[in-house]
Amino acid sequence: MKLNRILFFITVASLLIACKKDPKVTDQSDQQEDVQEVVEEKFDYMVEQFADLKILRYQIPGWDNLTLKEQKLVFYLTQAGLSGRDIMWDQNYRHNLTIRKALEKIYTSYDGNKTSKDWKAFETYLKRVWFSNGIHHHYSNDKIKPEFSQDYLSSLLAATSTEISKEVYEAIFNDEDAKKVNQAKGIDNVALSAVNFYGPGVTNDDVTSFYGKMKSPDKNKPLSFGLNSQLVKENGTLKERVYKSGGLYGAAIDEIIKWLEKAQGVAENKAQGDALGLLIEYYKTGDLQTWDDYNVAWTAATEGNIDYINSFIEVYNDPLGYRGSYETIVQIKDFDMSKKMSVLSENAQWFEDNSPLMDEHKKDSVVGVSYKVVAVAGEAGDASPSTPIGVNLPNANWIRAAVGSKSVSLGNIIGAYNNAGGSGRLKEFVHDNEEFELEEQYGQLGDKLHTALHEVVGHASGQLNPGVGETKETLKNYASTMEEGRADLVGLYYLMDPKLQELGLVEDWEKTGKAAYDGYIRNGLLGQLIRLNLGDDVEEAHMRNRQWVSAWSFEQGKKDNVIEKVTRDGKTYYNINDYKKLREIFGRLLRETQRIKSEGDYKAAEELVEGYGVKVDQAIHAEVLKRNEQFTSAPYSGFVNPVLVPEMDENGEITKINVTQPEDFVSQMLMYSKHYNFLPEVN
């Protein structure tokens, strides 16, 4: 751990093609834990575990270094964020708010037998729904199946005089709306996705033709059409219900505006204040030009200790990639760490010039990749309880090219992950002891460097050929996974490069590179399968990209035995024999992936993703799940947020703000539903 501490936590994630980089499954935190245990004993990161989920806590390092004015800014921004919490619930599925209200009423008013198996199943179901901001699993998008009967629910409803409609009652148990986001090939993704971005009867063709007709005033600055609205069909006519004050979700948005205005009043500088002003304007009007103006101002506002993300940003939950999910992350700058890490962004041009891309796909000047390590002070919406570990914004390609982008890694979140400890899956999946030792010594650093390179260099690199449309238009349902694969490959290519040692980021580039390559292939071909139910295809964009990168590279190296597939005692392992050749293979795949993006080659993207990233070897999958049974640690983690509690003087002026930790997950969820429910059940 010390090694990492010296080189601190580094990860980032991008949002254009939403980038929720998640920790590797074959965690290697046992050794961390050993170290951590000594250091971190006094703060208990672990809250509880149920089903396939682990709830953790995080601290806010550096809080006491902030001035009262800065603490107020953070407090107002967290309140603004939480005020929109219920928007995400309704965006995820039209019945979510009705279902949550009913379940919470039962939970808080039922006085019958609470030791029964049925009640335990009810409690677990409610907690899983809270964790996913709705009744569809946060990662697989499948509807969560209750492990209690309809009769039992009817008895609870009756016992607590809770009423829900027949339609909502059946939605909890039936097979309709089974998938929140359905990315399957050859189907009408919009019609067969439960996500509440589209009204009943709206189809893929409706959406593409509706937005196909839209033209931006300046074609070089394309507006993010569809980002902040629900598309419905009224009397056969398609209409957008815009998210704004007085519009859809208006009541919650008015609360967000109220707190953002308070935040603007204590902004750290003019640039920050002006950007907040534009965000407020956007929430009032829903105007997408104002949204872009805000993003230009926000991206340029890099001065100050406090920063934030607030609005409809990730398009992940939209099968066609138009609509933004509501989220917020409030951040406090980690000075020491950020200073050390700016090395990467300062050398972004060197990485671009020395990459294996075709020359015409390289950017002449990579501009403005600002990179910070921050401490999270509060999250809500799509960023909580399940949170990214890094963020890269804004999402509009033209703004990234013209103004630049902000990359941050969420240092205290990663710290909490590592301290929460794992269950030693590493030993089960490594091929040999050398691989284990390398992972022990260099794994954490390799992992974090890969994520930093992924975001700061990866997502910022490469350019489209002139005249080629936005990637979400050209590569459609493959845009996300292709972009994440491209950024991963940039990271993989440079992880095996002495330049990193020259820049003082590693002490031994070769060993760090080997640990990172081992970890990537081990996770991409084996480890990540524990997250998937047997028989399912890989759906999630990052899981897909990790598999098509690993599977394509394995196949390409077969003739020279670059990566060897070993079966020992009925168990499968992958052993890298030639790291140098593997780097060349990664370089070739990167060059091709960039060509596909730069030319908008949908056919080639389809062949790569469908050919290597979707289907799973059923025998291997069954084997991995069997081998994983011995480990109890849940595969998914999320967080409760610290609670900021202001002290006021007799005039109601804030005199101090204390950071407290919530008692547990249940009490925080009930407190949020009580204090931040500004929306009707049906919107």
Ligand SMILES: [Zn+2]
């Ligand atoms: Zn990414």
